[in-house]
Amino acid sequence: MQKSSIHPFSATIMAWYTDHQRELPWRQTKDPYAIWLSEIILQQTRVAQGLPYYERLLTAFPTVRDLAEAPEASLLRLWQGLGYYSRARNLQKAAQLVMRDFNGSFPQTYDDIITLPGVGPYTAAAIASFAFDEAKAVVDGNVFRVLSRVFGVETDIASSAARGVFTELAQSLIPTEDPAGFNQAIMEFGALQCTPSPDCSICPLRISCAAFKEKRVNELPIKSKKTKVKEIEMNYLIIEQNGLLLVRERVGNSIWKGLWEFYLMEDQADWLPYSRKALKSPPVHLLSHRKIKCEAWHVQVPDNFALAIPEGYRWMSPSEFESKGKPVLLLNLITDNLDCPILQDISPTYL
Numbered sequence: 335m336q337k338s339s340i341h342p343f344s345a346t347i348m349a350w351y352t353d354h355q356r357e358l359p360w361r362q363t364k365d366p367y368a369i370w371l372s373e374i375i376l377q378q379t380r381v382a383q384g385l386p387y388y389e390r391l392l393t394a395f396p397t398v399r400d401l402a403e404a405p406e407a408s409l410l411r412l413w414q415g416l417g418y419y420s421r422a423r424n425l426q427k428a429a430q431l432v433m434r435d436f437n438g439s440f441p442q443t444y445d446d447i448i449t450l451p452g453v454g455p456y457t458a459a460a461i462a463s464f465a466f467d468e469a470k471a472v473v474d475g476n477v478f479r480v481l482s483r484v485f486g487v488e489t490d491i492a493s494s495a496a497r498g499v500f501t502e503l504a505q506s507l508i509p510t511e512d513p514a515g516f517n518q519a520i521m522e523f524g525a526l527q528c529t530p531s532p533d534c535s536i537c538p539l540r541i542s543c544a545a546f547k548e549k550r551v552n553e554l555p556i557k558s559k560k561t562k563v564k565e566i567e568m569n570y571l572i573i574e575q576n577g578l579l580l581v582r583e584r585v586g587n588s589i590w591k592g593l594w595e596f597y598l599m600e601d602q603a604d605w606l607p608y609s610r611k612a613l614k615s616p617p618v619h620l621l622s623h624r625k626i627k628c629e630a631w632h633v634q635v636p637d638n639f640a641l642a643i644p645e646g647y648r649w650m651s652p653s654e655f656e657s658k659g660k661p662v663l664l665l666n667l668i669t670d671n672l673d674c675p676i677l678q679d680i681s682p683t684y685l
């Protein structure tokens with residue numbers, strides 16, 4: 335195939351995109367920093383949820399230097415509610431690397447961009463094509479779905495071979511004249527038209543689509559492996575004494591590293607000599623490989639009781655705790671229990 339002659343598939347989805355694309359702020363810019371920020375936010379977040387975060391983060395840190403030099407705590411606080419906090423930490427690490435190794439100017443090629451922490455083949459291709467018009471095809475879940483259906487590709491998308499197979503196919507379809515337009519179009523087509531349960535009757539590709547012709551739309555893409563979800567129980571004690579709360583910052587390799595929480599217990603033995611009041615439990619919290627069931631109690635410790643402070647914990651005022659980044663699970667817990675006076679003072683700003 336001649337690269338300069340646009341494949342009918344590419345021409346069709348790009349024409350469709352012209353009529354159907356959503357107006358999104360990161361599509362109005364060629365600034366690689368802003369595009370990178372949007373791509374990292376959207377990695378595990380829906381557009382509607384990610385949009386205010388994108389705007390807030392770009393306002394707080396308008397340049398890669400601002401992000402590199404920001405205190406980690408303020409970044410995590412702004413990230414609060416988006417989840418997958420390693421994304422935020424990698425963003426900052428990458429910004430620092432751009433300052434150090436690229437003299438503060440964002441790398442301009444796929445090969446350089448992919449060296450940044452938190453940037454995989456998809457994100458590197460997105461930035462390289464959107465900001466610098468490099469002909470690198472993006473391959474994400476939407477692209478897997480569209481290509482497997484239109485071209486009848488039966489490669490298991492959970493297999494290790496899948497990325498290579500679909501990248502090669504997408505790469506053979508990307509027009510060098512407008513790689514950014516093609517990448518935007520195929521992802522938007524997967525997000526809005528060729529959805530998991532698509533309305534094929536209005537699809538401009540239905541004449542040529544292999545899955546539609548063979549009545550296999552619901553079978554493609556093929557995905558074999560099911561990720562095993564681990565169930566976890568978390569029991570929080572909201573321990574209050576003299577108007578202060580017993581809290582800690584999570585350390586180690588936890589997904590919530592750098593975020594703050596109440597006193598956490600793994601089990602519910604007869605752990606306390608004083609009274610406790612059960613709080614409303616937040617709904618089961620789902621992470622990619624974990625399902626968290628959480629229960630919580632409010633414990634009012636008498637002012638004169640000498641409580642041995644467990645390692646890693648400290649007393650903190652509600653207003654200071656309010657200013658710290660916290661996992662969504664905790665924000666939900668707080669919001670659901672605002673009849674508990676001390677929780678009113680740490681009511682979350684961002685949800």
Ligand code: SF4
Pocket residue numbers: 480483484527528529532533534537538539540543544545546551
């Ligand atoms: S015809 Fe249906 S399955 Fe095929 S590309 Fe269109 S929406 Fe997707």
